[in-house]
Amino acid sequence: MISRLQTGARETLQGHYAGQRKPLFEIAVLTALLTTLTLGIYRFWAKTRVRRYVWSSINDGRDSFEYTGTGLEKLLGFLAAMVILAIYLGVVQMGLYYFGLTLFIEPQTEKQAMMQAAAMGITALAVLPLVFFAKYRARRYKMARTRWRGIRFGAEKGAWGYAARAMFHWLLSVLSLGLLLPWQTFRLERYVTDRSWYGDAPFQQGGKWTALLPMMAQIYMGLLIMVGGGTMAALTSLPEEGAMMAGLGFFWFIAGVVLYRVKAFCYLTTHKTLDGNIHFDAEVDTASLVATVFLGALVVAVITAVVYGALGAGVFLVVMPAVTMGQGAVFIAGILVIAAYLLATAIISSLALVWIVQPIIHQVVEAISVENADELQFIEQRSHDDGADAEGFADALDLAAAV
């Protein structure tokens, strides 16, 4: 297991991932069941247990990461966030809805009626700054609850700054039709990285945003093919060929987006430093990552179908004889069916974690290495961070990812 490459005095650590499907699946299914039975309250502990497993899987061949967050602090953070959000969401959403109403004109056509319906949907924008705010705070909490070799990671406060920058850059990206997306990717990553710490050692983001520009080539290629196909379908006498070309362009575009994200991740990781002299390297094999995701999704779909099929067959086998046996048997059969249904949904909700999310983490972790790692031993502990709202805002806004 131990892989330490000695290159002169410089030590390189290679990322390893020790997690397996079965134990994670057991944790996920059990906690999903408990979450349903407690009407959602257990979800804070569910998330904690899944993270403990995943974090403890990440290691350098010797020392594992540790997740120290607790379910209780997440519940408390959620309750605190709820007080603020109850007031904000209620008032702002109603206010915006009212504002939408005062803009109302009588819909003369179908199209106008649809436009107005869309205008009402804009009330959703009220939560957008909060979404970015919550995202940064959730990351800060995760950093503050991650330890390696007993030393805490950490992130500085800065959620509002992040929200403002994220809004600004998203607007620019949309207005420039995606041309300025690399600028957004780079600046936001730099904002976050430059506020991150391991113990008393700061992370720093180097590199240039323009380096990300060429990584978007396949996205534009996909768009070009789509537009070409669409034009062909509309203007020439080859509508079917045009539609097929547009479809190809769409897949090309999706692949381009994945490629961009992976390449950008590798670039940004290799240009990070810790404490000024510890460097990182990331060599993610995009093809194998895409294959992993694709196969994982396929497996999830197949197992979901099998579970639902088994559930249906089981219900039939239990209920049919019970009906002939009278009321008591029907009651028991009803309870069995509900239990089977809950188990089935718990299994299905855990599949993506085990077959898609964990394999992605596995591949990414094993693609990362830390150079000049012997400098790590000089890093000292940082003080405890109360962890902001412990993801309370992210959870209330349904943003919190499991991992």
Added chain:
Amino acid sequence: MGPVTGSFFDGQHAGRHRVEVTLDEAAGELIVTGPSLPEALHWPCARLRALEDLARGYSLTLTLHAETEDEAPRDPARLTINEPAMVARIRELCPDLHKRDLHRGTWRKIWTRGAMAVGAVVLMLFVILPRMADTLATIIPVEREIAFGKSVIAQMERALGAADLGDLRCRGEAGQAALDRMVARLSEGQDLQYDLEVRVFDDGMVNAFAAPGGQIVIMRGLLEDASGPDAVAAVLAHEIGHVEARDATRIALRAAGSAGLLSMVLGDFTGGTIAVVLGERIMQASYTREAEAAADVFALDMLNAAGVDSSGMAEFFDYIGELQGEFQIPEYLSTHPASEARAERARDNAEGQEGTTPVLGEAAWQALKGICG
């Protein structure tokens, strides 16, 4: 037993200490020694805690129970042992390895925060949002309300399957004239804030509704099943009550405020969507039940003023009660008060009425029933 090797992190520096771990079973403690440690550590068994849900299940990572400021009351130092016999022995000897410790005052924190969260949500849902909705519903300009009402009716038409807007509207001239006469009789001498626009839709449902801005729709099914013109007049008066109270606008505003709130409270877990829908239904139902009761009172007053017999209203509610049959929706889920009680109130009112005349003559009533051709 021991010693075995382990790795130790002191929680102050990232450097690894290679240590020897001995389990002193008599004293009930772990003794940790190493060349890089200034002195031997004595970790008592009772305070030992193990990290849980570890991916490498064969290894044991230990820490100590301690009143620190950390998220859990744990010492920041960590000791990892991989030697199977030692791991097994420690698991056997130390009873509290998996004990959950809480900081002092945790329960009080849970109670206060919980009470505050529940209080804030309840206050918003039942006090502030309804008040705000009431206020906003009164200050919205009438022409905007009318425009909004038209779009509501347009949506309704589309939901009922109309290919083009206006397709569903029944256009029998004599019928519309009878309907307008009924409206005129009811609103005579009343100081109404809205110009009423009443129309009939060609649909079998036994129902009627009031959209914002004075627009009222009656379904063909209601005309067909009503016992007579007085029953239709009662329904109409009820809907006029909704219009005057601006109920549709008010309820739309309330829903806009409370929908986001509810989905936030209930979160997304398996079955969470059902809970949100059910919760919204209950909220909505309690709002509208009040509005319905108020509209009933308004309708009875209006019938009395116009000299229309409210027995028609009683008959109508009796009929609705029969339609619902034995499968009554529980009242907390239903948007309307129970039909028997409403029929009863209308009957009581009818006993006190004098000198009532039918709201429409027989010919006009037949014309109204045939409005959809």
